[in-house]
Amino acid sequence: MADVARDDKTRRDFLQLAGWTGFGLGVALTAWPLIHSMNPSADVRALATVKAELSAVEPGMAITVMWQGKPVWVRHMTEDDIAQAEALSTEGMRDPATYADRVERRRWLVQIGICTHLGCIPLGHKEGEPKGDYDGYFCPCHGSHYDNAGRIHKGPAPRNLDLPPYRFLDDATLEIG
Numbered sequence: 507m508a509d510v511a512r513d514d515k516t517r518r519d520f521l522q523l524a525g526w527t528g529f530g531l532g533v534a535l536t537a538w539p540l541i542h543s544m545n546p547s548a549d550v551r552a553l554a555t556v557k558a559e560l561s562a563v564e565p566g567m568a569i570t571v572m573w574q575g576k577p578v579w580v581r582h583m584t585e586d587d588i589a590q591a592e593a594l595s596t597e598g599m600r601d602p603a604t605y606a607d608r609v610e611r612r613r614w615l616v617q618i619g620i621c622t623h624l625g626c627i628p629l630g631h632k633e634g635e636p637k638g639d640y641d642g643y644f645c646p647c648h649g650s651h652y653d654n655a656g657r658i659h660k661g662p663a664p665r666n667l668d669l670p671p672y673r674f675l676d677d678a679t680l681e682i683g
């Protein structure tokens with residue numbers, strides 16, 4: 507009698523276990539397409555980052571790389587450019603930052619070319635454009651003046667030009683995003 511009861515219990519346990527296992531598998535199979543659809547596809551991931559080839563960008567030259575609809579300004583700084591940026595004291599700056607705070611690699615200044623006031627594109631990135639009172643960038647929309655490291659000194663812009671996330675994949679390849 508005791509053996510029959512034990513057999514019944516064992517069978518019940520087995521059926522319960524089988525049921526739970528089947529349930530778990532069903533949930534996993536149902537969830538997989540959902541989880542899979544939440545992974546960004548390769549083309550979406552590619553849009554999130556953009557690569558820039560820098561080997562042809564000589565000291566003193568600058569390029570614009572579009573990243574997520576925004577112009578990213580990449581400037582190969584000369585020693586004179588760097589000395590000029592480092593000569594300015596951060597004291598009294600609205601958004602204090604040293605030149606070193608704004609660059610990953612000393613020779614390369616990478617920043618978003620959008621005025622932090624209301625989103626105009628400042629002048630000064632292209633050759634021959636007005637550079638404002640601080641010899642950097644000038645936003646004529648409402649008169650914001652940035653220095654050559656993109657730090658705000660005068661006008662209504664509340665902060666320095668924003669810096670995008672970026673990394674150097676090697677000495678000549680920049681990945682933004």
Ligand code: FES
Pocket residue numbers: 621622623624625626645646647648649650661662663
């Ligand atoms: S948008 Fe640049 S100063 Fe207003």
